[in-house]
Amino acid sequence: MNRTGRILLVTALVGVVGMAFRVSWNALRDIANAIGADNTAATLYPFVVDGLMALALVATLVLVDQDRKFALKVLGTYTIASLVLNYVHGLVPKLHGSTVDWGRLADWDPANWALVLLATSLPVGSIYFGSDLVAKVLHHRPAPIPADTANAEESTETEMIRSTADLVESTPPPVVAPMVRMADPVAVDFIKSTQTPKLAPAIDRVPVASIERRTVPAESTRPRRATGRVPEAARSTRPKRTPAQLLDEARAATADWADAQITAEGIRRTVHTSPTNARTLRDTLLAERAAATA
Incomplete structure (x- = not known):
């Protein structure tokens, strides 16, 4: 994909995420008002939950191995928490008009306690997990690229951008040796019978192709060195068996x-x-x- 296509794709993604954040922001703000947050805190509450999701998503693209798994866990946890709070906001119509009792998110007490604990613990978790993710990203050192891989990529790019005029000249076609026309046998027999020094007129002199020269290793004229007899100490003392x-x-x-x-x-x-x-x-x-x- 070219640069223009990438810019359009990122712009569309930012637009979709922004609209989705606006929808979630309305629900999370009403939840924050229900658990006792003032207007300023309720306005900032959606940034605490959904903002940490965006931070964890960026961390998963940078970190590797165990740190990347940790970032994925944080992203999944806060995504589920935001989904639960948005779901509760849709089930409780009183939250939309801010007429619900303070600290009451569900009619059943155990469910209400769990929801209030979830809503109040998300800001504290954002402080802890967000600081940890930022520290991991800042201390992350990317693995060095091997020299062989870098040279291979560079050579591949060089071959791709190389123009046709820079390529090596193609192999010339093979040279075919011209055929030599031999003398007519009848004319040769006639010349031998008459014993005249005249040559047969049918012979055409055609230049013969040059013979390829090959390098032949020179044979050494130096005589081989004669080996001496094996000394008695080096010979085996065991007699030869039949x-x-x-x-x-x-x-x-x-x-x-x-x-x-x-x-x-x-x-x-x-x-x-x-x-x-x-x-x-x-x-x-x-x-x-x-x-x-x-």
């Missing part, structure tokens, strides 16, 4: 194992051999056990 010896050791080690425990990893760790030998030993042992069971 497949038969490995099988005997695996049989002895897995004699009391269950079939599910015979795995290549378990045999490799127990016999200390390579994974390939361990898999071979596993297959052999499982085959032997299957044959013995059969």
Whole structure:
């Protein structure tokens, strides 16, 4: 929405809220007169109730997390209180002409006590909750925008306002190499038979497209360094075992194992051999056990 549309929307909202406040102001003023407020206090009473609702609404737009939930609770509480008092004002016609008894808002005593308590406690609550909301708004610090998000938004805006002339030049179309017309085979055979140095007239000289140059890594002429023999101290002291010896050791080690425990990893760790030998030993042992069971 453009700026003009936003201004018109806010203006219409302010007008509707102002008219609604005027309607509520009449009811709340009569309620204030009924609970013993003088003319000045009764005139200011609607600003105490409905004004705090507006303040709580603004606070919900600024605060976050727990503070925002607190502002929503205040807004909901004072909205319900204003609705109840307006409802009572509509049910009691005597309030409209200020002929009702002082301190009497309902014929039933418990309801009257509750309504008087509600009407008299709203100003005190406005002082407490309003001060708390203002303090929370003043001490609120908005969370910093991450640098990556800011850079991304800035780059997006830059691409959007970028003119067509500033864009990178489009990729040129591929160059098609011209076709080379080869010599007629009949003319070539005739030239070879006559052994004349004349060339066949059918050959047309057409420039051939330039061949793309590619960088080829240079091969090193330096001879590879010969590795020396492994010293005796670094060599393994364990003699190399034959497949038969490995099988005997695996049989002895897995004699009391269950079939599910015979795995290549378990045999490799127990016999200390390579994974390939361990898999071979596993297959052999499982085959032997299957044959013995059969």
